[in-house]
Amino acid sequence: MNQSRKLPFKKNITVGLMLFALFLGAGNIIFPPELGQQAGDNFILSMIGFLITGVGLPLIAVIAIANSGSNFETIASRVHPIFGVCLTIAIYLSIGPFFGIPRTATVSYEIGVIPFLPKSLQHEPWTLAIFTIAFFLITIFFALNPTKIVDRVGKILTPILLIVIGLLALKSFLTPMGTFEDPKGDFSNNAFFESFVQGYLTMDVIAALAFGIVVINSLKNEGLEAGKPMMKATIFAGIIASIGLALVYISLGYIGATSVGAIGIQENGGAILTLASNVLYGSSGTIILALTIIFACLTTSIGLVTACAQYFQKLLPKLSYKILVLIFAGFSAFVANVGLTKLIEISVPVLLMIYPLAIVLMLMSFIDKTFDRRPIVYTLPLVATAVVSITDGFKAAGFTSSSIESILINLPLYEQGIGWLLPAVIAGIIGFLISKINVKRA
Numbered sequence: 001m002n003q004s005r006k007l008p009f010k011k012n013i014t015v016g017l018m019l020f021a022l023f024l025g026a027g028n029i030i031f032p033p034e035l036g037q038q039a040g041d042n043f044i045l046s047m048i049g050f051l052i053t054g055v056g057l058p059l060i061a062v063i064a065i066a067n068s069g070s071n072f073e074t075i076a077s078r079v080h081p082i083f084g085v086c087l088t089i090a091i092y093l094s095i096g097p098f099f100g101i102p103r104t105a106t107v108s109y110e111i112g113v114i115p116f117l118p119k120s121l122q123h124e125p126w127t128l129a130i131f132t133i134a135f136f137l138i139t140i141f142f143a144l145n146p147t148k149i150v151d152r153v154g155k156i157l158t159p160i161l162l163i164v165i166g167l168l169a170l171k172s173f174l175t176p177m178g179t180f181e182d183p184k185g186d187f188s189n190n191a192f193f194e195s196f197v198q199g200y201l202t203m204d205v206i207a208a209l210a211f212g213i214v215v216i217n218s219l220k221n222e223g224l225e226a227g228k229p230m231m232k233a234t235i236f237a238g239i240i241a242s243i244g245l246a247l248v249y250i251s252l253g254y255i256g257a258t259s260v261g262a263i264g265i266q267e268n269g270g271a272i273l274t275l276a277s278n279v280l281y282g283s284s285g286t287i288i289l290a291l292t293i294i295f296a297c298l299t300t301s302i303g304l305v306t307a308c309a310q311y312f313q314k315l316l317p318k319l320s321y322k323i324l325v326l327i328f329a330g331f332s333a334f335v336a337n338v339g340l341t342k343l344i345e346i347s348v349p350v351l352l353m354i355y356p357l358a359i360v361l362m363l364m365s366f367i368d369k370t371f372d373r374r375p376i377v378y379t380l381p382l383v384a385t386a387v388v389s390i391t392d393g394f395k396a397a398g399f400t401s402s403s404i405e406s407i408l409i410n411l412p413l414y415e416q417g418i419g420w421l422l423p424a425v426i427a428g429i430i431g432f433l434i435s436k437i438n439v440k441r442a
Contacts, residue, residue, distance in 0.1 A: 006229055006232075006233075007219065007222055007224060007229070007233045011222060012233055012236050012237060012240075013240060015215060015218055015219065015233070015237040015240075016236065016237040016238070016239070016240025016241050016244075017240065017241075017244070018215075018218065018237075019062070019211060019214075019215055019237050019238065019240070019241035020240065020241035020244035020245060021161060021296075021299040021300075021303075022207075022211045022214065022299060022300060022302075022303030023058060023204060023207065023208070023211065023241060023245060023300075024161065024244075024245065024248060024296050024299065024300070025104060025107075025207075025296055025297055025299075025300035028054075028202065028204070028245070028248070028249075028296070029165075029248070029252060029269070029273070029292060029293065029296055030111075030268065030269030030270050030273065031198070031202060031269055032050070032248075032249045032250075032252035032253040032256065032269070033252050033253065033255050033256030033259070033269040033272040033273055033276070034256060034266075034268060034269040034272060035047075035050060035195060035198065035253055035256065036252070036253035036254060036255065036256025036257035036258075036259075037181075037184070037256040037257065037259065037260055037265060037266065037272060038183065038184045038185060038187045039183055039187045039191055039195065039253075039257060040180050040181040040182050040183040040184065040187065040257060040260070041180045041181070041182060041183055042183045042187055042188075042191035043180060043253065043254070043257045045191045045192050045195075046183075046187060046191045046192065046194070046195040046253075047195065047249065047250060047253050048192065048195075049191070049192040049193060049194070049195035049196035049199065050195040050196070050198060050199035050249065050253075051199065051246055051249060051250075052196060052199065053196055053197070053198075053199035053202075054199030054202050054204065054245070054249060055199075055242045055245050055246050055249070056242075057204070057205045057208075057359070058204040058205055058207070058208040058242075058245075059208075059238045059239070059241070059242045060362065060363075061205045061208035061209050061212065061362050062208050062211065062212045062215065062234060062237075062238045062241075063231075063234060063235055063238060064209075064212070064362045064363075064365050064366065065208075065209060065212025065213060065215075065216065065234075066212065066215070066216060066230060066231050066234035066235070067231065067365065067366065068365060072088050072091065072209040072210075072212070072213075072358070072361075073085060073088040073311075075361050075362070075365045076088055076361055078365075078368065078373050078375065078378055079361075079375055079378040079379055079382060080375065085315070087354065087357060087358075087361075088311070089315075090350070090354050091206055091209060091210070091354060091358060092210060092307070092308050092311055092312070094206070094347060094350055094351055094354065095203075095206050095207055095210055095304060096210075096304055096305075096307075096308040096328060096332075097308065097328050097331045097332045097335065098335065098346075098347060098350075099343055099346070099347035099350075099351070100207070100300075100304050101301055101304045101305060101308075101328065101329075101332035102332045102333075102335040102336035102338070102343055103336075103343055104135075104297035104298070104300050104301040104304070105131070105132045105135045105136065105297065105301065105332070105333065105336040106128075106132075106336045106339065106343065107293065107297055108131075108135060108293055108294045108297040108298070109128055109131045109132070109135075110270075111270050111273075111274070111289070111290065111293045112289075112290035112291070112293040112294040112297075113127075113131055113290070113294075115274070115286055115290065116286075116290070125337065128336070128337055128339075129337055132333045132336045132337060133333060135297075135298070135301070135333075136301070136329040136330070136332060136333040138298060139298065139301045139302050139305055139329050140305075140325060140326065140329045142302045143302050143305045143306045143309065143325050143329070144322055144325055160291075160295055161292070161295040161296060161299065162244075164288055164291040164292045164295065165248055165251070165252075165292055167281075167288055168251075168255070168273075168276075168277060168280065168281070168285070168288050168289070168292065169248075169251035169252070169254075169255065171280045171281060172251070172254060172255045172258065172276070172280060173251075173254070175280070176254075176258040177255075177258050177259050177261065177262035177263070177276065177279055177280070178258050178259065178260060178261030178262050179258065179261065180257050180258065181257075181260040181261065184265070193416070197413075197416045197417060197418065203351055203355055205355070205358060205359055205362065206351070206354070206355055206358055207300075207304075209358060209362070210303075210304065210307040210308070210311075211303055211307060212234075213307060213310060213311065214303060214306055214307050214310070215234055215237055215238075216230065216234065217310060219233050219234065219237075252269075252273075255272070255273070255276050256269070256272050256276075259272060259275070259276045259279070262275075262276070262279050263275040263276060263279060273289050274286070274289060277289040301332075305325055305328050305329055305332070306325075308324070308328050309321050309324035309325045309328055312324050348396050349393040349394065349396040349397035350393065352389060352392045352393040352396050352417075353386075353389050353390050353392070353393035354389070355389070356385045356388070356389040356418075356420045356424075357382060357385055357386060357389060360381055360382060360385050360420075360424050361378070361382070364377075364378060364381070364428070371431075371432055371435050371436075372435075374431075374435040374438075376431050376434055376435050376438075377428065377431040377432050377434075377435050378431070379431065380427040380428065380430055380431035380434075381423075381424040381425070381427040381428040381431065382424075383427065384420070384423035384424050384426070384427035385420040385423065385424045385427075387420075387423070388408060388411070388414070388419050388420035388423060389420050391404055391405075391408060392417065392419075392420075411423065
């Protein structure tokens, strides 16, 4: 096969739209309006900080996967093969059937279905059960044939998703609900960094590590092989997805920033969008919001099921891709009926433990040729990161150690949730120096 083959421009646009749709889940739609309400007059500065981590890091993650020529396990295995498999499994299970996939159905139900149910049925468990069955049957339909995911998601679901978001955003720009208010809390004096941290905590980097392989496989199905053509096509698709995400974030953030006078300060983005949609479109606004959430969650569910099935098929070759799709979708439907609150309670501590490790590995994959991928240079910063991230995880789960906390609280940015950053950098430098000394002694 000729490696110099280039992907047609229209097809590359389609892959980019697919990646955009996979990223855009309910959490991504709900978060920006809340940020907008809190940022107020500091909206522009806050949005810049949010876009750097909410869009920039996921883009880098997708490129990192393309650069490795394989999946996230290839990068993690540079520390040790067993570590690579264990961390990758933890990531896929966390964003997959244990939390990420079930959440897509639960959020869809709570925001896109409950408002249309009679009050007597809104808390009946069987209504959620029926919805999750229907939701995951649709997910299975699209995920069972991964070679068609570009056409099905990129050409069908993404335009619908863009239309319903566009209707809400356009109305807010043409007839804004109000003007920017004074910034609230930490957004008053630290708007950029507060938004920078919150954008990072959306955890889209982990999703990108899973979606990256979906993009690569889609490009391979179009006849591309690993190398410059693959890298260029991935970067182009990533840029298309990033532009789409940025436009959605800015639009939804603007809705939140201009909504305070009309609906007051709300406790979460879901409430902001629900009330704002009613102000902007009346009763039809609720329908627009419901369609937005359902389609956003559905595309994310398809992407996560596809990514998980593709990875575990390589890990467990005796199980077919179709069987794995059915397993992940079925298990996710079961877990979704536990409810969103319980899912978050169980999963957040795990995500806080593994997310920083994924970021460190991702960033180091771009510079590992400078130290010939020696395991010591990977291991030391990961150990330093793990000490802080595992502590954060246990803290989120309600288990704290006052002695450890008294030490870690002195770390820069610890209270903002990224106290692992400086220890990782220092440990990386130490590992690099050790590797250089060992090379000279050899």
